[in-house]
Amino acid sequence: MKVLVAGSGIIGVSSAYYLAKAGHEVTVIDREDSAAMGTSHANAGQLSYAMSSPWAAPGVPFMAIKWMFTKYAPLIVNPKLSLKTIKFIFRLLRNCTADRYTINKSRMMRISSFSKMAVAEFIDEHDFDFELRNHGILQIYRTDKQVADCKKDTSIYDKYNIKYELLDVDGCIEAEPGLRHSRDKIKGGLRLLEDQSANCFMFVNKLVEECKKLGVNFEYGVDIKNIQTLNGNVSCIETSSGSYTADNYVVALGPDSPLLLKPLGIFLPIYPVKGYSITLPVKEDIDAPQGSLLDETYKVAITRLGDNVRVAGIAELNGYNKKLSFKGESITTFVINNIFPKATRETTDNEFWTGLRPMTPDGTPIIGKTSYKNLFLNTGHGTLGWTMGLGSGKLISLIMLKEDTMIDIEGLGIERYQ
Ligand SMILES: Cc1cc2nc3c(=O)[nH]c(=O)nc-3n(C[C@H](O)[C@H](O)[C@H](O)COP(=O)(O)OP(=O)(O)OC[C@H]3O[C@@H](n4cnc5c(N)ncnc54)[C@H](O)[C@@H]3O)c2cc1C
Structure with a gap:
């Protein structure tokens, strides 16, 4: 055929x-x-099988309003709302109920778990380097409330049989020694042990x-x-x-x-949600991330890819516009300098990139x-x-x-x- x-x-x-x-x-x-x-x-490189959850979740509408008044917010909306953007927001909001979240999460988990098996099978059959790291993915929390909320939510991981560790600050530093330079900024973390990271390109x-x-x-x-x-x-x-x-x-x-x-x-209800990434060379291995992390406050991912660190995030609703904005660069560079202050080298040719996520509302x-x-x-x-x-x-x-x-x-x- x-x-x-x-x-x-x-x-x-x-x-x-x-x-x-x-x-x-x-x-x-x-x-x-x-x-x-x-x-x-140039995506964030996270193979987040366990963290496969829809953005549309209970509590997200409230958070979105809060982000409008926050510096370095992970959400940017072009105030000149097009009909397509309005439709997408409306459909997304309709998926923010607890019932819809459960259905959508279970569908996503089915594909992600299947993909996890496919990746394992592929690695067994092929011998090629794509900067894979089996270091889990560490979600880091900057507030006591985030830590408490995470402890309440672990039932979801138990339901899907996901291996995880709840870490205090010392535990986070043990997992990622580079965090010792920002000890005062973090309160704890959750490590999803079977998630991976690698270079998609x-x-x-x-x-x-x-x-x-x-x-x-x-x-x-x-x-x-x-x-x-x-x-x-x-x-x-x-x-x-x-x-x-x-x-x-x-x-x-x-x-x-x-x-x-x-x-x-x-009619596919797919909307191009713009994201940004910046790729920076590692200065000293011991000060740089060893695997991949997600800064829960800014929703920014930080991933070690070979001799580089990729920092990626932000959801910008701005249609098919692919212009690199100063705001996108400032959020990603703020997060890496704040949480891994000694990890990367300043260069004049950092790769700053933007891509459009093909997002469905569910x-x-x-x-x-x-x-x-x-x-x-x-x-x-x-x-x-x-x-x-x-x-x-x-x-x-x-x-x-x-x-x-x-x-x-x-x-x-x-x-x-x-
Ligand atoms: C900042 C950012 C971080 C991300 N981080 C992660 C992550 O850590 N983990 C994760 O799992 N996912 C992540 N993603 C999402 C992931 O990158 C995307 O879901 C994935 O790349 C989509 O792949 P695709 O093949 O569907 O689309 P694409 O990679 O965009 O491929 C579509 C292809 O179609 C071609 N094309 C389009 N129109 C035409 C046409 N008319 N004629 C011919 N060719 C055409 C394009 O040139 C393109 O090559 C991230 C995305 C962004 C933006």
Whole structure:
């Protein structure tokens, strides 16, 4: 069977890998000159299987109001609200009830756990370096209230059988010695022991090489203009380099997915939530993070990737605008200098980056079939595309090939919005 995968981010390349592994003839197309140049380029690198939770949660509306009056707030909203932004906020708020949160969390956990298994299986089968660290992910708390709230909430980890440690300040410093320079700023932490961190961009590019060995054809610099249909099927994809045909098609276009599917009557409620990252060289190993952390107050992730530290976060609602803003840079640099003051070196060519998270209002990606028989979706991974990437690629291949999906796929597809 010939399959065309649209998009060469972590989701598209993972889909291509599993389809090619199953013996199919796969072509991947992307408008960029190489893989992972979209949102998969410089994310926080966290493989947060245990921390897979929707942003829409009880208490979030109150927090969002508080953030409007906070310096270095993790949320930025363009005051000129577009209709799309208003719709997204409204849908997100509707998911902030306890009942919706439980349903959405359980769907996300299903994919993340599946992906965790896929990553473990992949590591067993391949020997390539993608700066993987098995150091867990440490959530750090700066207030007594955060520590108390965390202690109250551990039942959720027990429910999902997640291994964790509640740490006092000394425990946090033992886990991350670099925190000794900011002892007075932290009150405690929660360490999710089985979470990992690694370089998504490096992984995708090595996976591309693996895919090529399986015969996958990558066509870069090809801009998809529209998707043509005939009698309930996709007939071809029209691009800047002519039209492409296949038996089956997978849309893995990240934040751009809704734009190309709208003319087909497929309305994906995906909004491009902008995030920022900065990548800085490590000064002294002992002063730098050894694994990955999340500063709960500023919702900023700090991850060791090889000889660098990646600092990432912020949710900016500003449509498809990808301008780097001073505010984004100031929040990320403030957090790293505040919590790991001696970790990084000042350089003139720090990599400051922005990407658009393909966010659904319920946090769950959209993976599965569509009303067009040969069109499949693998998109909307929001804040967790790296975590869910390999699992989502494997899942879409199993769905397309009508094989046992191993996990319940209820509520993961587009039908939940219809
Ligand atoms: C600041 C930040 C930090 C993050 N941190 C983490 C983290 O720690 N852990 C985690 O799990 N996730 C994280 N994420 C989320 C994760 O990066 C995304 O969910 C993931 O990269 C989405 O992958 P994708 O393949 O769907 O999209 P993309 O990587 O954007 O891939 C889509 C591809 O489609 C191509 N494309 C789009 N339109 C067209 C067209 N018309 N024609 C041809 N090609 C097209 C693009 O060029 C792109 O290559 C973070 C995101 C951000 C922004």
